[in-house]
Amino acid sequence: MEIFTEHVNGIMIHKITIGHIHESGCTGCLAALMDNYQGIFTILDKYADLVYGLTLVDVRKIPKMDVALIEGSVCIQDKLATDEVREVRDKSSVVIAIGGCACSGNITRFDRGGQQNQPQHESFVPVSDLIDVDIFVPACAPTPEALRNVCVMTYLLLRGNDEQKALAGMYLKPLMDLARSPYGSKASFNTLMQEVINLGLCMGCGSCAAACPVRAITMEYGKPQGLRDLCVNCGACFSQCPRSFFDHELMEHHEQIMGMLKAVMQ
Amino acid sequence: MAAPLGQYKMVLFARTTDKEILRGAQNGGIVTALLSYALDTGIIDGAVVAAPSRSKPWRGKFDPWRSEPIVAMTRDQLLSARKTGYNISPNVMMIKEATRSYGLDRVGIVGVPCQIQGVRKAQLYPIGMRGVPDKIALVIGIYCMEVFPYQSIVQIVEDHGGVKMESVEKIEIGKGNFTVVTERGRTIQIPLNETRDLEQPGCHVCLDYAATLADISTGSAGSPAGWSTVFIRTKIGDEVWKRAMQAGLFETKPIGQVEPGLGAVEKLAVEKITRNKKTLEDRDFIGTKGLRNPYITT
Numbered sequence: 368m369e370i371f372t373e374h375v376n377g378i379m380i381h382k383i384t385i386g387h388i389h390e391s392g393c394t395g396c397l398a399a400l401m402d403n404y405q406g407i408f409t410i411l412d413k414y415a416d417l418v419y420g421l422t423l424v425d426v427r428k429i430p431k432m433d434v435a436l437i438e439g440s441v442c443i444q445d446k447l448a449t450d451e452v453r454e455v456r457d458k459s460s461v462v463i464a465i466g467g468c469a470c471s472g473n474i475t476r477f478d479r480g481g482q483q484n485q486p487q488h489e490s491f492v493p494v495s496d497l498i499d500v501d502i503f504v505p506a507c508a509p510t511p512e513a514l515r516n517v518c519v520m521t522y523l524l525l526r527g528n529d530e531q532k533a534l535a536g537m538y539l540k541p542l543m544d545l546a547r548s549p550y551g552s553k554a555s556f557n558t559l560m561q562e563v564i565n566l567g568l569c570m571g572c573g574s575c576a577a578a579c580p581v582r583a584i585t586m587e588y589g590k591p592q593g594l595r596d597l598c599v600n601c602g603a604c605f606s607q608c609p610r611s612f613f614d615h616e617l618m619e620h621h622e623q624i625m626g627m628l629k630a631v632m633q
Numbered sequence: 634m635a636a637p638l639g640q641y642k643m644v645l646f647a648r649t650t651d652k653e654i655l656r657g658a659q660n661g662g663i664v665t666a667l668l669s670y671a672l673d674t675g676i677i678d679g680a681v682v683a684a685p686s687r688s689k690p691w692r693g694k695f696d697p698w699r700s701e702p703i704v705a706m707t708r709d710q711l712l713s714a715r716k717t718g719y720n721i722s723p724n725v726m727m728i729k730e731a732t733r734s735y736g737l738d739r740v741g742i743v744g745v746p747c748q749i750q751g752v753r754k755a756q757l758y759p760i761g762m763r764g765v766p767d768k769i770a771l772v773i774g775i776y777c778m779e780v781f782p783y784q785s786i787v788q789i790v791e792d793h794g795g796v797k798m799e800s801v802e803k804i805e806i807g808k809g810n811f812t813v814v815t816e817r818g819r820t821i822q823i824p825l826n827e828t829r830d831l832e833q834p835g836c837h838v839c840l841d842y843a844a845t846l847a848d849i850s851t852g853s854a855g856s857p858a859g860w861s862t863v864f865i866r867t868k869i870g871d872e873v874w875k876r877a878m879q880a881g882l883f884e885t886k887p888i889g890q891v892e893p894g895l896g897a898v899e900k901l902a903v904e905k906i907t908r909n910k911k912t913l914e915d916r917d918f919i920g921t922k923g924l925r926n927p928y929i930t931t
Contacts, residue, residue, distance in 0.1 A: 399763075510763040538757070541929055566924050567916075570780075570835030572744075572751040573702070573726025578761025589721030589782050589833070603761030609750040610835070614929040619640065621753045621846060622867045625766075 383433040383525050385518075386419030388455050390448055391475055391491055392439025395508040396466035397422065400436070402511040406632050410515070413631075414522045434521055435459035436514075437500075440468040440475040440491040449497060456498040461521060464500045464546065465514060467507035467601030469493060471554040474507075474599045493552045503545040505554060507580050507601035517542065519631055534617075538624070541612035554602030556583060556593035559611075564590065568610040575604035637902035639845025643865040643874075644895060646856045646886040657715040659805075660853040661861030663883070664773050665715050667849065668741050669708050670877050677770045679706040680741030681731055683722035684714040692799055698790075699783050702727040704735050717775070719804055720783045721833060725751040732764045739770035745777035746841035753846045771873060774844020776852030776898070778806065778836075778905055785831035789813075793828070794821040807853060837912045840928070842902035849874060855897040860886070862898055 387397055397420075401407055411417060418430050435455045441448045456462055467473030472493045480489025494500055504517050517539070524535035545551040550558050556579075563569050571589040583597035584604060591604070605611050617624075638644075648661030654669065655662045664682075671677045684703045685695035695713070700722035705711045724744045731740045742752055749772060756766040781789070790798055794813050803814040810822040844850035848870030855862040865874045877883060888894050917923040 504760070506761045510759045510761065512759040512763070512766045516757065516759070541758075544929075562925060563927075567834045568838060568925075568927055570747045570833060570839065571721035571723050572748045573723025574751040574755065576723065576726040577729040577755070577765075580761060586723040586726055588784070589723065601761075606758070606760040607755065607762065609747060609754045610838075610927045612929055613750060613754065613927055615840065617929075618750065618753050618757065618846060621757060625756055 381526050382413070383415050383522055384418045384430075385415045385434040385436060386417070386429070386432045386455075386459070387421070387423065388419070388429070388435055388437045388451070389421045390437060390439030390441050390452065390469065390494065392466060392468045394422070394438070396436075396438040396469075396514075399508040399511050400465075400514045403515050406511070406515055409632050410518055414526075415518065429454050429458055431458045433459070433525055434461045434463060434518075436463050436465050437469050437494050438465050440472050440493050441497055442488045443490045443492060443497075444488050445485075452494055452498050460525070461501050462494075462498065463502040463504060463517065463521070464494050465504045466509045467505055467599065467603070469500075470495070470503045470505045470546075471552050471600050471602045473601050476600045495546055495552045500546045502539055502542045503551055503602075503606075504542065505545070505601060505606045506578065506603035507599055515632065516628060519628060534624075537614060537617045541614065544612065545606065550605075551602075554605050555600040556591075556595055556598040556604060558602065558605045559591065559608060560593070562605065563608055563610050569608075570610070572609060574607045574609060578603040578607035636845075637906055638843050638864070638895075638899055639841075639850075639866065641864040641866045642871055644888050645863055646860045646888060646891060647851075647863045647883040648860045649883055650881060654712065654715070657712065659715065659717045660856065661851075661859065661863075661883075662715070663849075663851040663861045663863055664743055664775065665711050666882055667773060667873065667877060668705070668743070668771075669711050670880060670882050671741055671771055671873060672706070672708065672711070674876070674880075675739075676873060676876075677739045677741035678737040679704050679731055679735060680711070680743065680771075681705075681724050681727040682711065682714040682743050683718055683724055684710070698786055698798060698801060698804065704731045704737070706735070706737075717804075719806060720781050720786050724748050725755070728752065728755065728765055728769070729762055732768045738768055740768050741771040741773065742769065743773045743775065744844070744847075745775050745780065746844045746846070747777075747835070747839050749774045749844050749846045749850075750841065771869060772846075772848045774847025774850035776843050776850065776854055776901070777839075778842065778901065779832040779839075780836060781828075781831060782833055785828075785833075788831060789823060789828050793823045796821060837909055838916070838927070839909055840906050842905040843898060852898075854901050855888075855894050857891055862888070862895075 475491035520535040523531040576584040583594045649666035683700040685697040686699035700718035702724040755762040800815045805812045848867045
């Protein structure tokens with residue numbers, strides 16, 4: 368494929384605009400994005416302008432943007448928040464839910480109110496329950512590498528040549544499917560049970576146990592065993608599982624894709 | 634899936650010149666020799682391998698028929714992990730441990746095809762794999778038709794084979810048989826079609842035999858006894874293999890010279906892929922709704 372051999376840096380002249388929108392989350396997702404260290408500067412130097420971000424950009428009103436990265440779930444008793452996600456959807460071409468809270472509610476799923484100074488704020492839902500979300504990047508926190516990969520691929524989807532668009536489309540498809548799936552916004556260890564193990568797909572590789580941020584998963588008799596009381600509903604185990612989604616055609620090019628990701632981050 | 638054997642730069646027969654490794658090897662000692670070399674030369678700082686279980690004793694030692702993943706950081710640990718186990722060892726579980734808890738920067742990993750798929754997915758979609766994608770230094774794949782849960786191994790050996798687990802010296806799957814060799818030299822062969830039902834169900838939807846996503850993949854299929862067939866697939870695999878060859882680590886034979894050769898590997902790969910594609914198709918007709926297919930096709 369031409370895309371892998373061409374010097375990709377040369378092509379990328381038109382930056383995209385991105386924003387970070389903070390709903391009910393802990394800023395861990397933003398921290399994870401920043402944990403790309405010099406990588407984040409490369410992204411902002413070459414591929415994207417950050418046009419909105421509560422802690423990083425001095426802009427009060429949500430502007431139009433190509434890509435919105437939403438972190439956190441949404442409190443439906445907070446009109447500011449519900450209006451805001453709606454506005455984000457209206458003003459962005461691509462909405463990416465980053466992190467467990469935005470994708471599947473994460474620990475905010477356990478919230479039932481009673482906290483000062485807004486004790487009536489008791490109902491938190493993932494962003495995709497309120498607006499159409501295009502791409503999911505689950506896990507608590509999402510990894511710097513996953514955010515990097517998705518940012519680069521989204522850039523290619525919007526600004527790349529035909530082949531780059533095709534590659535980015537292939538790469539992002541499962542994360543788009545996840546955003547629309549009936550189980551995506553309900554993800555937890557139970558999703559791994561119901562969509563993988565209960566369906567006879569698990570082969571005991573241990574990806575889920577490695578992915579779990581709270582070490583709720585051990586491997587017993589070769590299969591994942593979940594301590595469900597520890598599970599925070601981040602969805603990492605299910606998304607990491609090679610039997611949740613797997614595209615053989617794309618994965619065959621793993622070497623070239625890793626090489627490309629490395630090259631564009633130089 | 635394009636080719637059943639995947640993309641590769643080179644394929645050959647090889648066995649290690651390291652007598653200590655070869656003595657306890659399943660076949661040509663390729664995996665242990667490569668990892669030991671990579672460890673010595675700093676290509677990797679450690680490797681995730683399937684080692685005999687430390688949690689359950691067997692003949693008063695670790696149990697080689699009940700595999701557990703370990704992060705091996707010495708040659709001795711690698712030597713302890715020689716031989717094929719044929720039961721489930723969740724190796725991918727340890728890759729984040731290796732980079733995070735053990736603090737390794739260059740990790741090697743050995744796995745069967747589905748595990749290598751897990752490793753590559755961890756690199757391209759590192760959803761919950763912080764610090765992993767860029768630290769995978771060497772991925773070695775082992776051909777695999779299917780594996781068994783440990784309890785199935787016990788059932789095959791003890792119920793079908795009629796010998797106690799304690800007396801097992803070697804287990805080998807190949808040429809249509811599940812072969813058990815006992816301590817005192819008795820060989821029992823159980824046809825694989827009798828053990829089919831005891832295989833791990835998740836293996837029946839797997840579409841890779843020759844670990845096509847590994848840097849280097851190897852196995853006994855196609856090779857003469859005591860040798861292994863080796864595919865060099867990626868740039869990393871090529872570099873490591875060349876260095877190992879220069880260091881005199883392996884003796885090789887070109888694949889054309891010796892029967893049964895590449896055809897035998899391809900035959901097994903096609904057999905597995907065809908059978909499992911059929912399983913996936915059949916799953917569409919379970920009930921009236923069918924079962925979810927995890928593979929994305931465009």
